[in-house]
Amino acid sequence: MLAMNYRGPYRVRADHKPDPVIEHPGDAIVRVTRACICGSDLHLYHGLVPDTRVGTTFGHEFVGIVEEVGSEVTKLKVGDHVLVPFNVFCGSCFFCQRELYGNCHNTNPQASAVGGIYGYSHTAGGYDGGQAEFVRVPMADVGPTVIPADLHEDDAVLLTDALPTGYQAAEMGDIAEGDTVVVFGAGPVGIFAAKSAWLMGAGRVIVVDHVEYRLDFVRRYAQCEVINFREVDDMALHIKKMTDWLGADVCIDAVGCEAAGNAMQTLTGPYTMLQAGSATVLHWCINSVRKGGNVSIVGVYGPTFNAVPIGNALNKGLTLRMNQASVKRHLPRLIEHIQAGRIDPKQIITHRVPLEEVADAYHIFSSKLDNCIKTVLIPPSARQTRAVAATALN
Amino acid sequence: MSHHTHEHGHEHAHEHAHGRNDLAVFQHGRPPVDRSAIQGWGADLDRKNRPAYPMERMPQRLDAPLTQPEPQAQHVEVLVSPERPHMTPLFGSPQPPSGLSGMLRRAAFKTTENDVRHWLLLLLADRVNVVEGLAEDLARGHVPNIFAEMGIKAEWEHNRVGLVKKVAVAAAVAGVGYYLLKRRGER
Ligand SMILES: [Zn+2]
Ligand SMILES: [Zn+2]
Numbered sequence: 365m366l367a368m369n370y371r372g373p374y375r376v377r378a379d380h381k382p383d384p385v386i387e388h389p390g391d392a393i394v395r396v397t398r399a400c401i402c403g404s405d406l407h408l409y410h411g412l413v414p415d416t417r418v419g420t421t422f423g424h425e426f427v428g429i430v431e432e433v434g435s436e437v438t439k440l441k442v443g444d445h446v447l448v449p450f451n452v453f454c455g456s457c458f459f460c461q462r463e464l465y466g467n468c469h470n471t472n473p474q475a476s477a478v479g480g481i482y483g484y485s486h487t488a489g490g491y492d493g494g495q496a497e498f499v500r501v502p503m504a505d506v507g508p509t510v511i512p513a514d515l516h517e518d519d520a521v522l523l524t525d526a527l528p529t530g531y532q533a534a535e536m537g538d539i540a541e542g543d544t545v546v547v548f549g550a551g552p553v554g555i556f557a558a559k560s561a562w563l564m565g566a567g568r569v570i571v572v573d574h575v576e577y578r579l580d581f582v583r584r585y586a587q588c589e590v591i592n593f594r595e596v597d598d599m600a601l602h603i604k605k606m607t608d609w610l611g612a613d614v615c616i617d618a619v620g621c622e623a624a625g626n627a628m629q630t631l632t633g634p635y636t637m638l639q640a641g642s643a644t645v646l647h648w649c650i651n652s653v654r655k656g657g658n659v660s661i662v663g664v665y666g667p668t669f670n671a672v673p674i675g676n677a678l679n680k681g682l683t684l685r686m687n688q689a690s691v692k693r694h695l696p697r698l699i700e701h702i703q704a705g706r707i708d709p710k711q712i713i714t715h716r717v718p719l720e721e722v723a724d725a726y727h728i729f730s731s732k733l734d735n736c737i738k739t740v741l742i743p744p745s746a747r748q749t750r751a752v753a754a755t756a757l758n
Numbered sequence: 759m760s761h762h763t764h765e766h767g768h769e770h771a772h773e774h775a776h777g778r779n780d781l782a783v784f785q786h787g788r789p790p791v792d793r794s795a796i797q798g799w800g801a802d803l804d805r806k807n808r809p810a811y812p813m814e815r816m817p818q819r820l821d822a823p824l825t826q827p828e829p830q831a832q833h834v835e836v837l838v839s840p841e842r843p844h845m846t847p848l849f850g851s852p853q854p855p856s857g858l859s860g861m862l863r864r865a866a867f868k869t870t871e872n873d874v875r876h877w878l879l880l881l882l883a884d885r886v887n888v889v890e891g892l893a894e895d896l897a898r899g900h901v902p903n904i905f906a907e908m909g910i911k912a913e914w915e916h917n918r919v920g921l922v923k924k925v926a927v928a929a930a931v932a933g934v935g936y937y938l939l940k941r942r943g944e945r
Contacts, residue, residue: 415883454826454827462818463819475871490850
């Protein structure tokens with residue numbers, strides 16, 4: 365099959381690899397029809413995630429058609445059109461029993477901090493991802509959700525990570541009515557966090573980034589105020605000026621370890637790896653939120669350590685909340701929101717690229733070229749099916 | 759602002775869902791936004807509508823068997839964090855440790871996730887693995903097109919000026935380097 369193949373930092377290509385096989389009676393093999401590139405894939409692409417082995421296939425945001433099921437699979441059938449949450453999870457361990465599906469204890473031998481994630485290095489379990497024609501999906505009766513007939517496939521693929529992660533970011537901010545919510549990062553997750561903040565009753569939503577086309581998009585899409593941090597001297601001061609000198613009620617980090625905006629952080633983080641990436645946005649969140657406020661973190665950081673102003677967080681009495689999204693528990697409510705027209709996720713997709721051109725797709729997304737917000741990769745087999753269907757219609 | 763308690767939020771959730779613009783909420787001195795103009799405003803104001811509230815929720819709503827999955831058959835070497843007692847029932851099997859990078863990874867897994875050496879050794883192994891990847895390509899008779907792998911086609915299409923600049927800077931650096939080396943050689 366054709367699959368994305370990681371060769372080293374900033375180097376990927378489409379390659380022929382052996383098809384995945386059923387390795388456990390609970391597995392399914394899914395034929396991928398769409399796979400997104402995620403902002404967090406860039407941390408892998410830039411070589412920042414430990415134990416990212418050469419030859420790995422990335423991709424934790426995908427939808428597809430069930431091609432084959434293991435002997436113990438009872439609910440999923442061959443031919444089902446499914447969306448697959450990015451978490452690989454068992455449904456039965458201590459953490460899954462508490463609906464913490466992003467923290468499953470049974471799917472990642474290599475680390476105990478994070479559960480299994482498709483195509484996200486061996487630190488996240490060593491599973492190959494969905495930027496390929498086929499992918500192995502463990503615990504097929506537990507993870508995948510059959511896509512409702514009236515749900516667009518492009519909306520479905522955004523339900524595998526970007527939308528639930530943005531929504532959970534807002535949820536962890538514990539937004540109360542009228543709250544001022546500042547979202548750092550106008551990428552897909554930040555865009556959906558801003559949108560979700562309104563659903564939870566925010567009074568004011570402000571999004572911070574430096575990529576002008578993304579700020580333009582989020583201003584229209586999420587009806588929010590925007591700040592270009594390149595035009596701001598000091599973020600905490602600026603947010604305080606905007607909020608009667610109190611600070612925001614909730615700050616959300618939807619950026620993670622590759623934040624721009626502070627030369628010292630960039631030097632000690634992504635460049636020299638003296639810390640696990642740049643902690644710029646953590647500083648901004650802790651220092652811009654009001655006393656007693658909430659900071660919600662969904663941006664991804666490395667496993668070692670970051671220098672953060674924890675003393676300020678203490679003195680301000682902050683609540684810090686963070687997690688990988690527990691995608692499965694959000695799906696029913698988010699599907700309702702899409703069906704009710706409260707949120708239209710597919711609008712953020714700017715690029716549809718054949719899987720064969722994966723190297724260019726990564727470069728465009730990584731370098732923010734061509735006004736890119738969200739890229740969807742389409743494997744050749746999915747394109748052929750589509751062409752046949754189109755001919756049949758004509 | 760959280761001048762409203764959570765209980766207050768619950769009582770009035772249904773009203774807010776229909777957009778109560780008359781409610782003068784203190785928003786740091788700014789007039790309240792026109793909530794009716796924001797699609798879905800307040801639909802999840804009531805915490806009962808928030809699917810991950812509270813964070814730990816029992817019993818789980820997912821219809822899943824509560825028995826431990828049977829162990830996946832293991833055919834390749836899988837490294838296991840010392841912070842857990844044994845192999846997990848499920849794991850990914852691609853790219854087992856091999857070569858020099860594999861030796862480094864095995865060494866890394868002698869230390870815990872709590873030990874920074876664990877992560878530094880893994881990052882070192884990743885860099886070694888890149889060289890192994892190049893060697894493996896060449897051994898298969900495949901000369902990797904590194905520029906294509908880095909997306910030079912997209913760079914040419916969407917950032918021609920930037921690409922030209924990068925090439926010019928690289929050429930200048932190479933030129934200066936060559937000149938310095940040559941001068942050194944002449945002395
Ligand atoms: Zn993602
Ligand atoms: Zn579990």
